[in-house]
Amino acid sequence: MKKLIAGMGLLMLGMTTQSRGQGMMDGFMRGQRKASLAITASQETFDSYYVNTTETRDPNLGTVTTQALNAYGVYGLDYDLDFIVSASYARTEASAGYVPKQEGFQDIYGALRWEAFDFKFGEKARLAWLFALGYQMPLQNYVSDGLVTLGRGSRNIDGRTMLHFKGSWFFITAQYGYIRRGQVTLDRVINYYDPAQVNPNAGSTINVPDVTEGILRAGITTKHLYLDGWVQRQIPYSTGTDIAPGVPFPTNAVGFTRAGTTLYLPLVKKFGLTGTYSTTLDGRNTGKSTRLSGGLIIGI
Amino acid sequence: MKNYKQIVFVCALALSLAGCKEPAINEGILPLYEPATVDAGGGNWQTIVLTSGAEVSVPAPLAVTSTSYQNELAELKNTLYSIDPAKSTSVNYWGTGGVVRWNQIARLLVSKYNLAPTYNSPTSQFSDPQAARLFALLSVAQYDALVVAWRAKYQYNRPSILRQDVTPRIPIADVPSYPSEDAAIAEVSCRVLAYFFPSEATWLQSQAADHKQSRIWAGANVASDVKAGEELAVPVATKVLTRAQSDRFSQATDPGNTWQAKRTAAPYDQKWTSLALPAEAPLLPLAGNITTWYNATTIAQSVPAAPALTTSAPFQQALAEVRTLSDSRTRDQYRIATAWADGAGTYTAVGHWNRLAEEQISYARQNELRAARSYALLNRTLQDVTTACWGQKYQYFVPRPSQGDANIKTVSPIPNYPSYPSVRSAYASAATSILLYLFPSESIALNRQAGEATLAPLYAGTQYRFSVEAGTKWGNGISSLAIAQAKSDGAN
Numbered sequence: 160m161k162k163l164i165a166g167m168g169l170l171m172l173g174m175t176t177q178s179r180g181q182g183m184m185d186g187f188m189r190g191q192r193k194a195s196l197a198i199t200a201s202q203e204t205f206d207s208y209y210v211n212t213t214e215t216r217d218p219n220l221g222t223v224t225t226q227a228l229n230a231y232g233v234y235g236l237d238y239d240l241d242f243i244v245s246a247s248y249a250r251t252e253a254s255a256g257y258v259p260k261q262e263g264f265q266d267i268y269g270a271l272r273w274e275a276f277d278f279k280f281g282e283k284a285r286l287a288w289l290f291a292l293g294y295q296m297p298l299q300n301y302v303s304d305g306l307v308t309l310g311r312g313s314r315n316i317d318g319r320t321m322l323h324f325k326g327s328w329f330f331i332t333a334q335y336g337y338i339r340r341g342q343v344t345l346d347r348v349i350n351y352y353d354p355a356q357v358n359p360n361a362g363s364t365i366n367v368p369d370v371t372e373g374i375l376r377a378g379i380t381t382k383h384l385y386l387d388g389w390v391q392r393q394i395p396y397s398t399g400t401d402i403a404p405g406v407p408f409p410t411n412a413v414g415f416t417r418a419g420t421t422l423y424l425p426l427v428k429k430f431g432l433t434g435t436y437s438t439t440l441d442g443r444n445t446g447k448s449t450r451l452s453g454g455l456i457i458g459i
Numbered sequence: 460m461k462n463y464k465q466i467v468f469v470c471a472l473a474l475s476l477a478g479c480k481e482p483a484i485n486e487g488i489l490p491l492y493e494p495a496t497v498d499a500g501g502g503n504w505q506t507i508v509l510t511s512g513a514e515v516s517v518p519a520p521l522a523v524t525s526t527s528y529q530n531e532l533a534e535l536k537n538t539l540y541s542i543d544p545a546k547s548t549s550v551n552y553w554g555t556g557g558v559v560r561w562n563q564i565a566r567l568l569v570s571k572y573n574l575a576p577t578y579n580s581p582t583s584q585f586s587d588p589q590a591a592r593l594f595a596l597l598s599v600a601q602y603d604a605l606v607v608a609w610r611a612k613y614q615y616n617r618p619s620i621l622r623q624d625v626t627p628r629i630p631i632a633d634v635p636s637y638p639s640e641d642a643a644i645a646e647v648s649c650r651v652l653a654y655f656f657p658s659e660a661t662w663l664q665s666q667a668a669d670h671k672q673s674r675i676w677a678g679a680n681v682a683s684d685v686k687a688g689e690e691l692a693v694p695v696a697t698k699v700l701t702r703a704q705s706d707r708f709s710q711a712t713d714p715g716n717t718w719q720a721k722r723t724a725a726p727y728d729q730k731w732t733s734l735a736l737p738a739e740a741p742l743l744p745l746a747g748n749i750t751t752w753y754n755a756t757t758i759a760q761s762v763p764a765a766p767a768l769t770t771s772a773p774f775q776q777a778l779a780e781v782r783t784l785s786d787s788r789t790r791d792q793y794r795i796a797t798a799w800a801d802g803a804g805t806y807t808a809v810g811h812w813n814r815l816a817e818e819q820i821s822y823a824r825q826n827e828l829r830a831a832r833s834y835a836l837l838n839r840t841l842q843d844v845t846t847a848c849w850g851q852k853y854q855y856f857v858p859r860p861s862q863g864d865a866n867i868k869t870v871s872p873i874p875n876y877p878s879y880p881s882v883r884s885a886y887a888s889a890a891t892s893i894l895l896y897l898f899p900s901e902s903i904a905l906n907r908q909a910g911e912a913t914l915a916p917l918y919a920g921t922q923y924r925f926s927v928e929a930g931t932k933w934g935n936g937i938s939s940l941a942i943a944q945a946k947s948d949g950a951n
């Protein structure tokens with residue numbers, strides 16, 4: 160069981176493209192001076208997207224597909240403090256029209272996770288209260304303003320708290336986070352219409368709307384299997400624009416509800432396989448995407 | 460270790476409280492400046508739609524010794540020291556320059572209504588030809604109204620407020636105060652813009668009223684100055700809008716679909732087709748027939764040569780170059796292409812050059828009349844460039860590069876009209892020539908901008924090099940014509 164749980168913590172990898180590695184942090188601590196490394200490949204597709212909250216399709220775009228190689232590592236600095244890092248290399252393209260594909264490194268994400276309190280109930284049940292603080296930044300100057308992009312291009316600070324209950328084979332984790340997104344400098348001067356802000360000389364620097372995020376995850380962990388199901392809801396905290404022709408995408412207020420499942424199977428010794436599936440239930444200014452990923456996890 | 464954890468904990472909590480409402484864009488602050496010159500002879504400058512500044516008569520003001528004027532002055536002094544923060548904001552907002560502010564408003568409205576054709580709404584657009592016409596008519600109206608105002612100012616010589624023991628809240632030009640140039644700008648701009656955006660008329664009127672009133676709050680004009688400025692603008696706006704109604708733009712959409720017959724008859728081997736899904740009719744097929752500001756015959760004399768046929772080696776080389784650029788586009792080329800794409804949702808390429816002109820006007824501290832002249836010169840040229848290029852586009856119906864090679868990917872959406880010649884490149888050369896004429900000391904920055912803007916359509920993958928070169932050459936030719944005329948308008 161220890162080995163199995165130690166292999167977990169890969170759940171952030173379920174988020175590489177749309178949410179750029181934010182959120183999806185689990186409640187399982189790695190353990191002092193122990194580490195895990197996960198390498199996965201993922202594919203995410205959407206053929207419809209939300210303009211504000213209205214679902215639409217664009218025949219001049221077709222299906223947008225993002226494929227990524229993701230690396231994720233976690234190291235236990237102490238029994239109750241983990242350091243987490245993740246990064247991805249991605250390629251995204253549209254099946255129709257003439258929008259060029261984008262390829263390159265996305266963002267790097269680093270976080271500290273602290274198990275602040277740990278309450279035991281009987282022999283096997285325990286409730287943990289955790290906090291995490293993360294930082295995310297682009298690894299290269301990718302295009303962030305368009306229909307097909309690698310990411311939003313902002314530098315973000317991510318704070319979250321989690322309540323994690325674990326029985327003998329069952330667990331449930333609830334978490335709430337706030338993602339503070341920094342400014343982005345686009346390739347063009349902004350043309351954004353707001354009668355209350357009549358000055359088109361603002362240059363190319365814009366504010367990317369922040370979001371709040373809630374995630375509920377429940378599942379089972381046994382000696383031979385880890386399986387969970389989760390629901391993630393991201394809500395724009397600060398106002399932004401809604402996707403319209405030519406409106407710079409990073410200023411859009413993005414929100415969504417996604418659900419998914421994660422499977423982990425230990426193979427031999429410290430090696431295991433993982434797979435995830437997720438789909439978008441509703442959204443605002445984002446693709447209605449479906450995502451599959453799979454890969455190898457090494458516990459050290 | 461425990462201390463570090465507590466720091467993390469505290470930071471996470473602080474972060475959760477750190478969310479605050481941010482504007483989508485951080486608004487810049489424009490400088491307030493006293494104009495560098497007063498241009499006392501501005502009333503004699505050559506007008507554009509009016510026969511001269513004397514065509515509109517402005518009634519004589521009451522003498523400064525009259526009781527009525529002295530009461531106005533006393534009221535202004537009382538107002539000056541009792542305005543609230545909201546009025547102060549208004550004063551500062553309009554204090555950056557009426558011509559510049561109304562040009563900004565025009566740009567914002569263009570960007571609001573410059574909607575891309577979408578799958579559900581394929582025809583809703585406010586793009587280059589409409590924008591070029593709007594900016595030209597707005598600038599001409601502002602300029603002619605200001606020539607009339609300047610003429611009356613120095614005809615009646617009511618002393619500037621600066622000379623009447625009043626210190627305005629903002630820097631103002633030391634020109635005779637009657638009639639108010641700001642009121643003339645506000646009224647004429649409001650009327651012209653309401654013609655283009657009737658659904659914004661109420662908002663525009665509120666902006667105009669605020670602009671006029673701000674001059675009294677600022678201590679720059681008394682009420683009778685404002686009233687006279689407002690009144691002189693009405694016949695000017697009427698005359699400009701009369702021209703607008705007869706410039707043949709109403710037929711530019713080609714309601715009879717004559718473009719299809721023109722396409723069949725076009726002297727070119729492989730003709731343009733729409734690359735949109737589903738295919739759409741091209742944008743404003745008859746916009747090449749619009750009345751020009753400068754001599755149409757002279758413009759036509761410098762028309763670019765016919766493009767090489769698609770089967771020719773030069774064309775195939777040009778197509779191959781676009782493909783190579785598309786396959787190996789650098790990040791900097793991507794940036795340049797995006798920066799000058801000026802597509803849907805933006806204030807268009809013409810608006811882009813208006814914004815760059817605004818920077819130069821501000822650096823040069825031009826007064827309202829001179830700023831209006833700069834815009835009128837620039838925007839008449841850019842509208843004629845649009846008209847000239849549009850005419851040639853529908854002469855040959857040269858296809859976009861992606862029609863010849865579907866693997867060519869474009870940074871910006873492919874414009875839904877024929878390729879040759881490149882109007883964006885023509886804008887770049889024409890606008891740069893005009894701005895270099897007006898602001899010769901800024902040649903380094905202007906030439907750098909022109910270099911990027913000219914090649915941007917090639918980097919974007921939407922134009923061939925020969926199309927860019929033809930547009931550049933024609934833009935230079937049209938701007939030479941405009942500059943030659945500007946040299947004799949009395950402003951030099």
